[in-house]
Amino acid sequence: MTHSVVNIAVGAAHAAGEIMRRHFLQVEGIPILRKARHDYVTEVDRMCEAEIVREIKRFFPNHAFLCEEGGASGAGNVVWIIDPLDGTSNYLHGYPHFAVSIAQQVNGRTEHGVIYDPMRDELFTASRGGGAFLNNKRLRVSSRIDLEGAIVATAFPFRSREHLKSYGRVFQAVFEKVEDFRRAGTACLDLAWVAAGRVDGYFEVGLKPWDLCAGALIVREAGGVVMSFNGEDDVENRNTLIAAPYKLMTQLRKLILTRWSVSSTEHS
Numbered sequence: 001m002t003h004s005v006v007n008i009a010v011g012a013a014h015a016a017g018e019i020m021r022r023h024f025l026q027v028e029g030i031p032i033l034r035k036a037r038h039d040y041v042t043e044v045d046r047m048c049e050a051e052i053v054r055e056i057k058r059f060f061p062n063h064a065f066l067c068e069e070g071g072a073s074g075a076g077n078v079v080w081i082i083d084p085l086d087g088t089s090n091y092l093h094g095y096p097h098f099a100v101s102i103a104q105q106v107n108g109r110t111e112h113g114v115i116y117d118p119m120r121d122e123l124f125t126a127s128r129g130g131g132a133f134l135n136n137k138r139l140r141v142s143s144r145i146d147l148e149g150a151i152v153a154t155a156f157p158f159r160s161r162e163h164l165k166s167y168g169r170v171f172q173a174v175f176e177k178v179e180d181f182r183r184a185g186t187a188c189l190d191l192a193w194v195a196a197g198r199v200d201g202y203f204e205v206g207l208k209p210w211d212l213c214a215g216a217l218i219v220r221e222a223g224g225v226v227m228s229f230n231g232e233d234d235v236e237n238r239n240t241l242i243a244a245p246y247k248l249m250t251q252l253r254k255l256i257l258t259r260w261s262v263s264s265t266e267h268s
Contacts, residue, residue: 013114020091045084062076067081080103110128151199173258194224207239227253
């Protein structure tokens with residue numbers, strides 16, 4: 001059953017990826033809706049989400065869904081959590097860094113995760129207890145043991161700008177210890193790249209379940225650690241996230257906590 005669930009999610013992700021590729025660099029004629037300041041949805045997001053849900057429902061018509069654009073639907077202990085196009089702003093600007101993220105939760109625990117980067121044709125997959133893979137090759141997080149020389153991914157809190165001052169202090173504290181930062185604008189790929197060892201760590205504020213469920217599982221199955229700034233494991237229900245190899249997590253989290261204000265951790 002594990003393989004069939006992952007294969008179904010992979011098929012849905014590939015179908016969404018084909019829609020993204022077909023419309024990429026042709027966004028001028030695509031309707032765009034502003035959901036909130038600095039937050040947009042395009043007709044491509046909606047087409048991808050509809051295709052993913054339709055494909056999964058072919059096999060699991062009674063499962064529930066939590067989607068970025070369509071919200072929650074259905075009921076039951078099995079929930080598919082979907083971001084149909086993570087990196088919409090990148091997509092709109094012709095910046096080829098975006099992905100589809102699909103996770104399946106059972107009784108509130110993520111069991112399977114799929115992230116597909118259609119521009120690189122890279123497929124990241126994981127099942128609980130079964131390891132993490134990139135195009136069927138086993139993944140492991142970075143073996144780095146110290147922040148010196150580390151490359152860390154992050155994202156500015158553009159949806160939660162009330163945290164910008166605290167985040168600025170965190171950024172400075174971490175930047176003084178690491179080699180450099182990367183800010184690419186697609187949360188699920190940031191997590192997937194931690195799992196692949198392409199970046200040594202990642203932290204962000206204000207993520208939603210569809211941004212992180214699949215990626216968090218992939219990092220953990222690749223041997224990494226994912227937790228909130230305050231050290232909780234249930235990052236799906238928190239407002240902050242750190243992902244890193246075990247030997248970097250304590251160092252990175254300690255630095256972050258020295259600069260993250262008490263008021264900002266109210267929901268972290």
